[in-house]
Amino acid sequence: MPGFGGVGLQLETPNRDGPTRDLRDHLPSLMSSSYPITLKFIDVCYKVKIQQTNTRGRSIKRMLTHGSTPSDQISTIQEKTILKNITGVVSPGEILAILGPSGSGKSTLLNALAGRHQQQSRAFSGTILANNKKSTKQIAKRTGFVTQDDVLYPHLTVRETLVFCSLLRLPKTLTKKDKISVAEMVLSELGLSKCENTIIGNSFIRGISGGERKRVSIAHEMLINPSLLILDEPTSGLDSTAAFRLVSTLGSLAQKGKTIVTSMHQPSSRVYQMFDSVLVLSEGRSMYFGKGSEAMAYFESLGFSPSFPMNPADFLLDLANGVCKLDGVCERETPNIKQSLIASYNTLLAPKVRDACMEITTVSERDSHLIGSHSCKQHTSSCSVDLSTWFYQFRILLQRGLKERKYESFNTLRVFQVITASILAGLMWWHSDYRDIQDRLGLLFFISIFWGVLPSFNAVFAFPQERAIFMKERASGARPCIWSSNHGCQTGFNHCYCHNASICSNRRILRA
Template sequence: MEISRDQNDIEDISPVKMGSMHIAGSNGFGHNIEFMSQAYLRNRSSEINIVDDTSPSIERPLPIFLKFEDVQYKVRNSQDSTVKAVVSKVASQLNTENNGHYKHILKGITGSVSPGEILALMGPSGSGKTTLLKIIGGRLQDNVTGTVTYNNIPYCAALKRRIGFVTQDDVLFPQLTVEETLVFAAYLRLPNSISMKQKYQRVVMIIEELGLERCRHTRVGGGLIRGISGGERKRTSIGNEILVEPSLLLLDEPTSGLDSTSANRLVQILQGLAKAGRTIITTIHQPSSRMFHMFDKILLISEGIPVYYGKAREAMTYFSSLRFNPEIPMNPAEFLLDLATGQINDISIPDDCSRSNGSPASEKDILKYIQLKYKIQLEPKEKELHRCTNVPERLQLAIQVKKDWSMTWGDQFCILFKRTFKERWRDYFDKLRLLQSLGVALLLGLLWWKSKNGTEAQLRDQIGLMFYICIFWTSSSIFGAVYVFPFEKIYLVKERKADMYRLSVYYVCSTLCDMLAHILYPTLFMAIIYFMADFKRTVECFFLTLFATLIIAITSQGAGELFGAAVLSIKRSGMFASLILMLFLLTGGYYVQHIPKFMRWLKYISFMYYGFRLLLKVQYSGDQLYDCESKGGCRPLQSSPSFDTVNLDGGLQEVWILLAMAVGYRLCAYACLRKRINNCHL
């Protein structure tokens, strides 16, 4: 693929250069938007000359002029329910609004940013930077007041695929390589009009653009898995979002944990992405002085209240005009953060900021002073600019057109199944897991070597082995499935927010991939123990016993998925599964056959009860004779006390019950997962 660019022509009319052509005081977002959009669109249409017909024809970023005004956000305080009820009742009687239940996080934030610009949200920890970023990205909508518009249009579903959101923690599958991560994202997120080959070429372009060639075949890693460096992980996360050419790119602390060189390189990459016409907003904690001057605009927030908004290079001039000056050479970012926290060490302050009695100004005094100055000097200008700014009607219409890139259910299934298997195959074929299955099978085979059922005691031993097989595969399957959704919750939430695939596709792929392991290991297990324990030597009986074991494992897997989806917490789901497993074990029909009437209903919801009965019916028949050496002579197995509650010749209706349970558990698990995931936020 050959791409020809005239760099000089591009830069001459790039959005960054166009911002400097505005009238004085427009802050890059003023009266010349009509001219800007026309030049920008002309630039994007002629910027790339595609020579190779196989090149990926991806829609270029639509210009987004973002404005937010008087944005406020509050959360409910966690108080005792009785106190809440009393306060609510009193408030309703007095016909007043009950504000005591809420804590205000953001208290009136105003600003704007244009295509080609980078807005940095700065402020101390807990000031509300990430909250504002989530509101702009449409991820927080409850308890939000104020206006946020995109080309003068409020947030709508059509914007979902035009916004890229890079979270502070890199949410990447650790077992996939960098290239696999981006390739699967491209296959799922890019439109069907682009072939698989073109999508792969798009990934190669992104890898080269972000400087990831060296680690493209290295696993991402994380936790106990060794992988790529922090800077490479962050660039991979950014690549994951810019694959689809988002118009608005939001990044939460992208330089967190990076050294100065890696952080500067990352911001340089963001500058390049902005020059391509994207609107970029990033939160930043304490950038270096060189990095600080790479940003076009700064929004400084203190305790949820803005104290500065404007060009980064004019920040020091503004505070100098208020007579706040550093007394020693100081990083501008450090100076701003000190002011945002009220720390004035090595900073001279204006005389009118001191207290009337001449005592030094406190932190609260400093913050109130700079907040008041912002309200008087900066905020009115920005609001006036918002009122005077008109976005072209065609951009307002274009922003409401949804990018319909949805693939068919089958196409999504093929891609997601392959990705899920690649991510989990090391767990499926783990040596320890294989050793556990084979080791337990050999141990049980040696303990029950050539077991017989000629006497009541021998029969009881063999039935005990049957129940242990049921316990082993029930517990293995439940605990193999219960942690899947809690572990993958963050990945699922992130990808669902990006509208990458249908939740039903993810669930079916997850279940089927895990089912491979729940079929493989029981099969190896039964192939060993069946002949060592000398069960009934017929082909039919062997395969029926194997089938019964598999259906027990598959039903247990569905129960584990339900427990995990209902709780979505690693600690609580494991505890919940342990309690249910214990309950089902006690009502399984081995320890207690004659359960009291008021507790008898428990066994009818226990899949272990039906699984154990199925194994017994498959292995034994009611007319089979045993105990022939006793004084009374041979007796049929059905007469044994071990089968008091089991009709060995009563048919295999347990198969249908277990199948119904397996399907029912999975339907409930899917419903719980959909409900819980829709209410989750990153």
């Protein structure tokens, strides 16, 4: 996997240099080779329909009539535009930063670029091309998407998290030893070796830091050696230094030929200087697209310039919010500023950006043919090179579920609860005659009902907790066995645990 060399956050791991070099030399071509991807998006639009129900009449009248009649309700459907005519291009080795205030459509655009919006639906329109071709399954497999929230298991260590991910996502042609070696190599290259044995943690459990947690999320996607890496606000919640280190890591990955698209909410001036291209959004419309170093000069040509030296990102976000200084005296929020800047972009920059998208040639015809043939070979052998079989995934996910759930099943409160209930149940039937069939049936009824409902009740709460992980792994191409293995092990483990404790405490009656 040559795409990982030279990452900015290097740690000293002399004992792993040899295995890492051997792994890079002996990995199959599926893992060691990757082709560059030039991403184009032309006139991307996204609309949603909002249904609003207006009820006529006063609330007292509705209370007296026990609700409103159908004639009193007026249902209207309004169409809201989230994105409108967004155009841009990003080439291999570049970082495209999407800037804009909250609600400007950054996450929606990233989801569209990652192929997570159904492009056949009426809500989506526009053209998204990868190497001058529409996105295919092979392009999707070479695309890594890092969500804004770090969806990880809190009780697993960093190494366990990446090892389980590599065992699930890497192709079947690699052996288990090679998959673990790939995870260890990514650990070293992303600067996670010092915290590899530390649990992830969450808001209630102390674990790794926020920057390390974000790098673990990036490592999740880097395991498949993606050619296109999309990140949704990776620096949110990080301080300036941690954000700079993270973007430095992304810059080092871009230097290895990867195409990186990321959204930023409020980057520092050091971070802004690392962006090759910048796209500024305001209310779902483009306000600027071009080189980050030329943004200030462009807005100055339109008559908008800061009164004192400041962070270019802060100045662009002020303009995207419609905030500027009028007559050099006071700072006001004026909607006309946003409209005028959007109109200026449509007049001055939009034609140039569209022409640049049409002129850029990503790959030659010969290279395109090679890429197409490589994709066809992967498609024909998808049964053997694709993700592992259902039962193999079930076994790996079951091991992961047991490692994660053992901390909840064997905590002090749970053990005390089960042992106390078992002792009380044993004392209730201690002096019962084992020849009395009613006592034996009563004990069996108590065990089957009480100890059946309690673990099932605990397992139900695991569904909302793991829904985010389930959605994330399903979106990345995992199989349906995720849900059955995780919650099957949760319910079954609790059942066995509780039943064994109860039966052992009442073995005198059940012995007959």
